Amino acid sequence: MTKALPANLEQIEVNLKKLTNQRTRSSLLGIAILILIFFGGTLVSLEANAGSFGRGIANFFNYPRDLFVDTFEMGWKYWPRVIKYIPELIITLNIALFSTSIGFVLAVIFAIFSSRNLIRNKRVIQFTKFFMDVTRSFPTLIIAMVFLYLMGKSSLPAVIAITIHTAGALGKLFTEAIENCDGKPIEGLSSVGATWTQKIRFSVLPQVLPLFLSYGILRLEINVRESTILGFVGAGGIGEMLAALIQWNYGADVLACMFLLVGTIIALDYLSAYWRHKLIGANQ
């Protein structure tokens, strides 16, 4: 029976074996590298960490427990506290929303100047792309810290930092969206002699606007988290309040701020999923 097999089938068998071996080898190599990274990283962490790992695990629930005990002791008096911090939350939301809006507009401009199907000049495209790479790669915190140092304590550094980062991050996504859009409407408009701005207004924008808005909403959600964090280093809002409360060890108030934050983020999460589904789902 085996002798009846044609020669090329045997060849196929050999090739298959070779491929499988190769695959196994590269998988093993990948796993080995991952394990190496894991152990190397653990060694670094053990070396650099102030407290030991075991004690950390044992202590993990201590802080949350303290917070909850503090809160529980207050009883019904607790709820007015939560409400007390809502204005701070609104400041944080305001920072996020405002800088997302400005960043959105900047991102649209950047994206137009870095899309291959809208701009012919390669230099302009390269420069804009590089610029976006740089603005996107700086952690907002670093930009905010520098501006905080230069301008003194206020919300403005956070606004500037988030705007810069948003412009870069959204700009990249927008560029991809514009470059992937259908070229036919642009050609159609060119054929009737439309100007460059008209082409963008009537052929590109209608195609990409839902996608843009969807990305923008996602970014807004991220920026709310960002602005909280920037508040933590002194840019105002609920983040700054939280930092102060932690320092003063007001457990119940810390938990109130955390509740507000988590609630807001989860609510935003659902809202943004809903809006984005409506925006993109309706169009495709």
Added chain:
Amino acid sequence: MSSSLAIQRENIRKLFPDTFKQARKSRLRGQIIFFLVLVYLIVGFFTLDVVDIPKKWKPQNAAMFVLDTYAHKDHVTMKWENHEDIKIAFEGNYRSVYGRDNLDKSIPDWFYKNSDNVGNVVEFNNKGKAILYKDKVEIVNFPKYERGFTIKLNSNGKPYLVGSEDLVIEDLKGFRITENRVEFRPTLYERIQVYPKKVEIHRYSIGWKYFWFDFSSPLEPYTFFEALGLTFSKERVVPEMSNLKLFLTEIKDNEAFMHGRVWWAMLETIVMAVLGTMFATVMALPLSFLAAYNVTPIKALRFTLRRLFDTLRGIDFLIWSLIFLRAFGPGPFTGIFAIGFTDTGTLGKLYSEAIENTEKKQQEGVQSTGASKFLQHRFGIIPQILPIFVSQSLYYLESNTRGAVIIGAMGAGGIGLQFLGALGTGNDFENVAYMAILVLAVVIFMDRLSAWLRRILIGSDQLIVR
């Protein structure tokens, strides 16, 4: 011509009234939304005090900050009471004084005796000179200033500019004169200050001096490549250790730029990001299977897991890192777990959605051979979702690198904390710039690395969503 066009347009309008009404309606909606956004922007403009930017923006501070990021300065100080004891110190640091403490550090060549053999000359990079005498400071040879100036102390011991009444405004531009101080600063790079007690001169030059070897290092006289060449020679620079060891320790222990500390901090940050992402991936993988409806029939379990993902994600990594900071103390474990917990939620959600969106046919095919449930998932689902898993995890690696910097700054250590420290001292701005560039380079490197890995593992560097 135009009238016939108008008639045609009117005809078309009559033919399709619904279409036009629809268009106007949606246009109106767009306009209303646009208007609302505009109103919000105006409100935001005032509530966030954006109008205050010009007021808060101090150009002088910003210019000094930027100048200090790319330039270094030498301080020359002369006390009036002892005019021969002139101290030249790098960045005004008392540990970096030229010609002192038998450091074998020669006096820089821009400081020399004047031709009259009385005054001491500080020559700036633009050839301008400040000549220090026993009782006066002469400022000569500055470009754009045709005449020289002399600053003396009056009988009350206060500094004054000699003959300032005769000077035109044009000449006084570089001066700032107050009761106790006469300052001459024609450009940012030269600064001469005369006080009742002393004269202080700041001489700026471009570049990061002592980037490789600090002021007191035995290798300081050599450039980087010369020192590198020395490592191959047998002659020891210092008798205690070999040249290679000296070379490495001197770079590592550089006092000005602290390469050893900064790079170790950077490593900590990278470890936080990489291990955090690994942790999240390993946790999310099994959980996402349990949360997908085509794998797990138990609805209650799915619901619980979904809410767990939402909670993990909703408790932002800010709050996670606060909790872990209390447990583990400052260090990478805080970052690893904060990133890991948040991303378990994010990745778990994305993964389980990916599993639910898989093609059913492959699984059915495996099922038709009589395979067990486990094998069905192994060969029916995993091959389909593996590229998505890898793509998502690698994508998050890059953003987690930025996250790790932030967690570090909030107390977990790493480059973020170093950065805050350098900024907080208020004068190490070259270190601030150095670390900012380092962070930027590492983030861009991680971005490229994750794109490259995605390309060789999956064949596309775009993020695959589902």
